[in-house]
Amino acid sequence: MNNYILFDEPQARIALLPLTFTRPVSEIRIGIQTITEKWEDFLQTKISFATEDYLQQKYPITLSTDNIFINGAICPTLNLVKEIINLPPGSSLYYQNDLLAFRAAAYTPEADFETVIQFDDVPFLVKEVTDIFLHNGSQIKEDFARITANRTSQPITDRFTAFYNEPQIFVEEGADIKNASLNAENGPIYIGKGAKIMEGAKIQGPFAICENSVVNLGGKMRPNTTIGPFCKVGGEVSNSVIFGNSNKGHEGFMGNSVIGEWCNWGADTNNSNLKNDYSKVELWNYATNRYEKTELQFTGLIMGDHSKCGINTMFNTGTIVGVNCNIIGAGFQPKHIPSFSWGGPEEFRSYHPRKAFQVARAVFERRGQVFDAVEEAILLKIFEMAQPKNS
Template sequence: MKIILADFGLHSEFLPFTYTKPLAELRMGILTFRERWEKALGKKCESWGPEYLKGKYPCAPDSENLVLRATLLPTPALLDKIKGLNRGEALYQEDQLLAYRGEWVDHSDSLKLTKRDFEEELIWIQKPWDLFSKNGTAIEYDYELLTAGRSSQRLSFTNTVLGDSNLIFLEEGAEVECSILNTKNGPIYIGSEAKIMEGSIVRGGLALCEGAQLKIGSKIYGPSTFGPYCKVGGEVNNAILMGYSNKGHEGFLGNSVLGEWCNLGADTNTSNLKNNYAPVRLWDYASGRFAHTGLQFCGLMMGDHSKAGINTMFNTGTVVGVSANIFGSGFPRNFIPSFSWGGASGYTEYKTNKAFETAEAMMARRGVEFDENERAILETVFGMTAPYRT
């Protein structure tokens, strides 16, 4: 029996991040959704996504499958119910499908299964802004999941700890020197070969994943997640960088999510609060209009491979697509389509040959190949997003 992590109709809700990967491959907390389910279940899972992603993220359902809603946090009560499902049964909370066991179907409304109810509290991730607004809960969940029964590497005496030092965990090869670490609001997890450079001030929760770095004098407010091999400096508050992305210099990033292979130039700043303190609206690909987030604080949502030049200023609630290159003075508009080149004064189309040169160069710096699967995905996204550029 295969375990499939499905989006249950939420794929378009999480654009632009899901243009380039299945929903289960997004990161919040310390882990991706797939990594979290695999750790909780002790079994390998496959991530379901659109057909054009299958080259990089293969997924082939079997004659019998355990199909799970990818963006649920697997609480003990939920795991017990899932493990107890028999073939031909589905688990629901009210009208929301959580999981089922049986043959794969493309649409949940095609299911002809026996309904079982789940009435315990659930931790839902249903909108892209849930990624940062519920990140503290995910960090605490993952911290317990990853550190249970294990011992941290020793923390250097050069550091100052506020709060419980037992809520700081260093994996093998992690380095932290001459920094202030505050665990009063959440745990601090430092992955293998990750580094917090001297003079940094960290208020948890923090997930600093494998090979990631906090630059000298960084000021980090949690809950924040910096995925594998990210480089982060300046001031950051409640943000996620999913992996291989850089905000290496001064400037403010708050209540934001950046995909992979993004770069924010020196002194790039994001607004996360409107001047009139009104709730933030955010571009919603699923509805084709700006959606009410219900949040007073909401900054930047940036898809994979996008870049911002030095001194770029982003308005409150800005959405940037995949492989956009933003630069120049003034505030760019708060929805920037994929493969856009320009800024406040206007945009032209960022041609794929130039975009691919940049992607190949950046990935090579991290020892990762820009292969045919990556190229094919971005070419597909270029075609899919053309209407937004016209």
């Protein structure tokens, strides 16, 4: 059996910050699953990672004498998988200038390969943070078709729940739905194992809620939205992805946004996803360390892992929040908040790791997990990277 390794393409990894500060590129969730989970489903085997040194202990690499390395930004398709599993030794697979995969004894993405093969189909690579919400709906549809193929949904037995286009609604074992509205006329709705949809919730597909997550009373889940595992979500959410283990439990609008793990939104927090003058959005760019123009009109908030905000927080259109930020105060927040920042619009100061780790331990314990030395070392490295460089 082939040994498969997902690697971080350097430009994509930087473009996907702050989400990739704490994970390999392939651990990004888009659609129902992470990219890693998609590949493991297609290949029917466990996959390891070639990523940054400080992440490698949590996400280890398993090398053999013969390995197939796959670009971790690619979402798999049947044709791509067939091409990759049949790669000859010492060969590489490209789409135009994008390296998709190569087969070698060691991780050598810049090597001159004996055989260079061009892939004919147009692959989908997650190259920008905005790609995650822009393509989330189409990825929900693709994941839904694969995950539910030749399977039977659990029945919706609650007599007060309304559902439309039932064949496009799939309910996993242990899910609990009461007095909700599920409309799959424009795309599928996937409800994961042990998920809970509470009274008065309104859901429009494409939509996915993963294992043991909750849509709170009266929650309004609009299309192209994914709620990762172990989350609690309420209010209004539109075209957004929450990776997992995060809470937005109260009223407030989240739109065209991507939220990492271990995050929390205070009550009545809102983000803008459209500028008042309808102009194109500028986003902070970690490669150039400045704001760069995009061609997008709708863009909300990108929030790195472990970041939290107080009640009534307001995020402007196209805001980037780093890892482990504690955000408070009235008024619109800055459009870029570096990792390990504590404060609000008037002043930010450094969030000391000792305090940050105390919070992280408590949050992990609430989920029955342990904040161990490996997690601490990753966050400490991110803290060091966030400190201003001496001129």
